[in-house]
Amino acid sequence: MALHDDHHHPHELRHHFDDELDEIRRGLVTLGSLVVANLSRAGSAILENRLDLVGEVRHGDEPIDALYAQLERETFQILALQQPVAKDLRLLVAATRILYEMERSGDLAVNIVNCLDREHGFPRRADLDVLLGRLVAASARVFSMGVEAIASLDENAGPATDSADDEVDELTGRLFTEIHRVSEEIGLDAAIELTRVGRFLERIADHGVNIAENITYVVTGSFPDGHEPPAP
Amino acid sequence: MDTTDLIPEPPIDLRTGGNAPTAPSHDRPAIFEVDGLDVFYGDFHAVQDVTLDIARNEITAFIGPSGCGKSTVLRCFNRMNDLIPTARVEGSVRYHGLDLYGPDVDPVQVRRHVGMVFQRPNPFPKSIYDNVAFGPKIAKYDGDMDALVEASLTKAALWDEVKDKLRDSAYTLSGGQQQRLCIARAIATSPDVLLMDEPASALDPIATLRIEELMYELKEEYSIIIVTHNMQQASRVSDRTAFFNIEVTDGGQRTGRLVEFSETATLFTRPQHPQTEDYITGRFG
Amino acid sequence: MTTADGHPASRPDADIVDALRGRGLGVGALVFEGALLVALLSALSILLVLLADVVSGALPTFRTRGIGFVLSGLSLSPDTAGVLTGIAGSVTIAAIVVALAFPVGVAAALYLEEYAEEGWGTTLVDTTVRNLAGVPSIVYGLLGLAVFVPLVDRIGLGGVSHGRNVIAAGITMAVLVLPIVIITSAEAIRAVPQTIREAGFGVGATRWEVIRHHVLPSALPGILTGTVLTLARALGETAPLLVIGVATGYFAPPANVGVLERLTGPYTALPVIVFSWSRQTRPEFLETLAPAAIVVLLGVLFTLNGAAVWLRNRHDRRW
Structure with missing residues (x-):
């Protein structure tokens, strides 16, 4: 699954360098999988009031931070030592951005269980739980699409993930409406924490979209229309 | 091969070199230990007080501006400086713990153990086969010469390109192929060290990458020291990098000094010495 | 001299084109080349005359003997x-x-x-x-x-x-x-x-x-x-x-x-x-x-x- 397999690249000439690039990419996929796993743990926690999972999710963020730091150091080192250009350079620059998106997503999963922890469990209402469950699933799916794009190097990943994110935005809107509707019954504190959880889930999906768009950039050399990263 | 008469397998010194500021501690045992090395050419003090250890099965790069003495130090590892009548070496260079400049060491034997590849490809004006076979032949190699030639050319990643024309002149090869032939020639005497003095400076970028990739493979079996003007090359291939610089002494004399020696990743991302930083960032002088 | 927008005025293209037009070798170069040729030819002709003289002298001997x-x-x-x-x-x-x-x-x-x-x-x-x-x-x-x-x-x-x-x-x-x-x-x-x-x-x-x-x-x-x-x-x-x-x-x-x-x-x-x-x-x-x-x-x-x-x-x- 080398980055250059399907191109006329003097492959054998720098296979040591190619190995290093592939290692970075594999590392990103591993890091993404860790985030997805922690996210699904956080989802189970808030959907079933599993307070026992709170510590596990917090603990689960530690390897994420460690791998993030390691991959960032390795990327930095390859940038410094190998003089990458073109696709190689784009991959490494994108890797630094993707690393940030993943690390933030990992933190957001912790933030989600922190909300649960502060409330010692959310009040359960069927209509709310259904929306929350669908949002957790949708958010995790969009983020996973981003992670898969790193593995597949699919140039259409950006637009495809962006479309999938529409469902997340829609579910988030409906969740907020529902929270607003039942806020007096569940109490203001719970309503605020639940709103936060919705907001975090939506942000995680956005990070997934950004990851996928960076992969489109790696493959094509440009971001999907209208999604260029903000000027510095 | 009967080339072991120089070194009666001395006990390998595991000193990790932590006692000198410029010698990083090594994970691998040192193959060379240089201590307080000074080299003179007549009255010219070419290199002053170099102390460093070269680790086994690693690629160590020497970088620095022209005249910083990096090639001079390299040529102490196989006593190539002996060929310059006015050259004088002080301090010690230990190879497997044995002082290379000791009174009973034969420089000719040293060069069979410490192979060298030069700046410009310099094959002999002979056939490809004879180029590789020359070293073993004068070392009275009595094994299967054809097999040795093939093995050497294979290790140098040249066999497939030349196997059908071993009797052709080495000059029929391209520059990059000639340089790989020179590497095969150096390997043929079964050294455990390869010294490379700017081995790619006369080659085009593709041939250069080939040589670099080859070095990466060769370090499994050999310890490699490379002198290069091209610090990107040092950063790409080496495990450790030594930065040499020119120092002007009080008397106005120019002399080479080792400024910094550390892992390549460290040297190119967090150089400790401002001179190193200036040099590798291109803000030199 | 700068133009209105601050860039230095460039030479008109025609000047550069004129400067590039070859004018061939100068007279001096031609004379020098000629002198070299004369030197070569005179050395050669002296040698030829010598050779011809010797060979013509030698011919009768070889013809008879x-x-x-x-x-x-x-x-x-x-x-x-x-x-x-x-x-x-x-x-x-x-x-x-x-x-x-x-x-x-x-x-x-x-x-x-x-x-x-x-x-x-x-x-x-x-x-x-x-x-x-x-x-x-x-x-x-x-x-x-x-x-x-x-x-x-x-x-x-x-x-x-x-x-x-x-x-x-x-x-x-x-x-x-x-x-x-x-x-x-x-x-x-x-x-x-x-x-x-x-x-x-x-x-x-x-x-x-x-x-x-x-x-x-x-x-x-x-x-x-x-x-x-x-x-x-x-x-x-x-x-x-x-x-x-x-x-x-x-x-x-x-x-x-x-x-x-x-x-x-x-x-x-x-x-x-x-x-x-x-x-x-x-x-x-x-x-x-x-x-x-x-x-x-x-x-x-x-x-x-x-x-x-x-x-x-x-x-x-x-x-």
Whole structure:
């Protein structure tokens, strides 16, 4: 699954360098999988009031931070030592951005269980739980699409993930409406924490979209229309 | 091969070199230990007080501006400086713990153990086969010469390109192929060290990458020291990098000094010495 | 001068285009080229006139005598005189020169270039060799007379001529060309790239192995060329031979004697024959026989040079 397999690249000439690039990419996929796993743990926690999972999710963020730091150091080192250009350079620059998106997503999963922890469990209402469950699933799916794009190097990943994110935005809107509707019954504190959880889930999906768009950039050399990263 | 008469397998010194500021501690045992090395050419003090250890099965790069003495130090590892009548070496260079400049060491034997590849490809004006076979032949190699030639050319990643024309002149090869032939020639005497003095400076970028990739493979079996003007090359291939610089002494004399020696990743991302930083960032002088 | 938007005004394109238009070579260059051509042509024409004069003088001899002129020995009669004795002498001298000057000269050059450390001693030797190459050949003749003739006689090779024989002549000629052999060989050795030597040392060769396997083979074409050119000089020299007692008149080589007697007896050489025939009282010797002998001498020289070129090419062609 080398980055250059399907191109006329003097492959054998720098296979040591190619190995290093592939290692970075594999590392990103591993890091993404860790985030997805922690996210699904956080989802189970808030959907079933599993307070026992709170510590596990917090603990689960530690390897994420460690791998993030390691991959960032390795990327930095390859940038410094190998003089990458073109696709190689784009991959490494994108890797630094993707690393940030993943690390933030990992933190957001912790933030989600922190909300649960502060409330010692959310009040359960069927209509709310259904929306929350669908949002957790949708958010995790969009983020996973981003992670898969790193593995597949699919140039259409950006637009495809962006479309999938529409469902997340829609579910988030409906969740907020529902929270607003039942806020007096569940109490203001719970309503605020639940709103936060919705907001975090939506942000995680956005990070997934950004990851996928960076992969489109790696493959094509440009971001999907209208999604260029903000000027510095 | 009967080339072991120089070194009666001395006990390998595991000193990790932590006692000198410029010698990083090594994970691998040192193959060379240089201590307080000074080299003179007549009255010219070419290199002053170099102390460093070269680790086994690693690629160590020497970088620095022209005249910083990096090639001079390299040529102490196989006593190539002996060929310059006015050259004088002080301090010690230990190879497997044995002082290379000791009174009973034969420089000719040293060069069979410490192979060298030069700046410009310099094959002999002979056939490809004879180029590789020359070293073993004068070392009275009595094994299967054809097999040795093939093995050497294979290790140098040249066999497939030349196997059908071993009797052709080495000059029929391209520059990059000639340089790989020179590497095969150096390997043929079964050294455990390869010294490379700017081995790619006369080659085009593709041939250069080939040589670099080859070095990466060769370090499994050999310890490699490379002198290069091209610090990107040092950063790409080496495990450790030594930065040499020119120092002007009080008397106005120019002399080479080792400024910094550390892992390549460290040297190119967090150089400790401002001179190193200036040099590798291109803000030199 | 800047334009309104602050950029320096560029030269009009037409100026640059005009400046690039070639105007051909100037008059001075043409005159110079012409002068060079005239110099070349005059040198060539003098050579051609000389050659034509000699050949036209020699033609009657070859027409009437044919190959017999080359195959007959000395004679007092112009009708039977030939150059075989001279060819034999010259070739023998050449063989002795090659046998002595080539190994000694190459060895000396190797020592100077590969072994001797640089210093005032080496410089002195080098300068001396160069000066010796410029010493007039007659001086070597005197040296031969004073040293080699008695020496050859003393070691029992003097024969009936008491050392005034082809052996002493060969030794004298060898010493005469030795400085030139040394100089040309040293230059050929110096021209071997230093990188080849480094490569040899780099794989653990000793100095002798580097010289034997790499320096000498690479320098050999140059050494051979130089040696053969010096041989041509040895063949053409007359003065030293006259000094050390070459036979200038008629002599009959003793018949039915061994090689040693021939080597130690009286001898002559091609240029000496030309010299002595041109002093003969009978006009045929000067007018037809001497030119014919010159043609034979030239033929021997060209053959030798051709052999040199062939040898060099054979060694070059390997690579």
